[in-house]
């Protein structure tokens with residue numbers, strides 16, 4: 001069976017990654033979303049095991065020592081990591097898997113899975129980014145400053161990705177990602193095994 005597509009999405013905080021991913025899976029239920037582990041505290045409305053696995057630092061370090069993460073990084077002073085088994089099992093079973101992770105983690109994934117599809121989400125402007133982070137209303141002023149302060153440096157890393165999607169209009173941005181997925185599925189390198197079995 002052909003392996004599923006590993007779709008990795010990154011971008012600065014507030015660009016709209018979470019919003020786009022949520023919309024994407026509403027209409028593409030075949031995409032499996034990896035739930036990350038984190039040591040940050042849950043925000044209002046976030047559910048353990050759904051948005052993240054919210055872990056104490058000790059537990060995170062224990063999983064790390066047992067090599068249970070595909071990648072991990074320290075982002076805005078907290079640990080975040082992708083549990084290995086879920087991703088590997090789903091890819092093996094031919095399912096597409098979506099990772100919404102930071103740049104450092106994405107580059108670790110690129111080393112291990114060069115065949116992954118790496119998409120960077122950009123805000124339409126820095127002004128709009130600021131107003132989205134503030135408007136989301138989920139962080140303290142200190143956390144907002146930390147996130148906004150890292151955004152320009154993060155955006156410079158876009159060159160390491162395969163695709164850049166500007167999230168100005170949400171539906172268009174989602175459509176762009178669907179188009180990327182469709183085009184990636186048609187790549188000869190992915191389809192070749194299947195073609196050989198048919199002809």
Ligand code: ADP
Pocket residue numbers: 011012013014015016017018019020132133135136167168169170
């Ligand atoms: P990220 O996951 O990249 O940190 P979010 O998905 O949390 O960003 O989005 C940040 C804020 O911007 C949220 O309040 C969200 O509703 C809003 N937002 C996302 N996409 C758009 C868009 N295309 N137009 C306007 N607001 C948006």
Ligand code: 5GP
Pocket residue numbers: 010011012013036037040071072073075080081082100101102103104105106
């Ligand atoms: P937030 O705290 O806003 O949910 O996420 C903060 C940052 O951590 C975002 O850039 C998000 O993409 C990243 N992130 C979420 N999960 C993971 C993960 O498993 N690994 C890595 N490396 N980054 C993650």
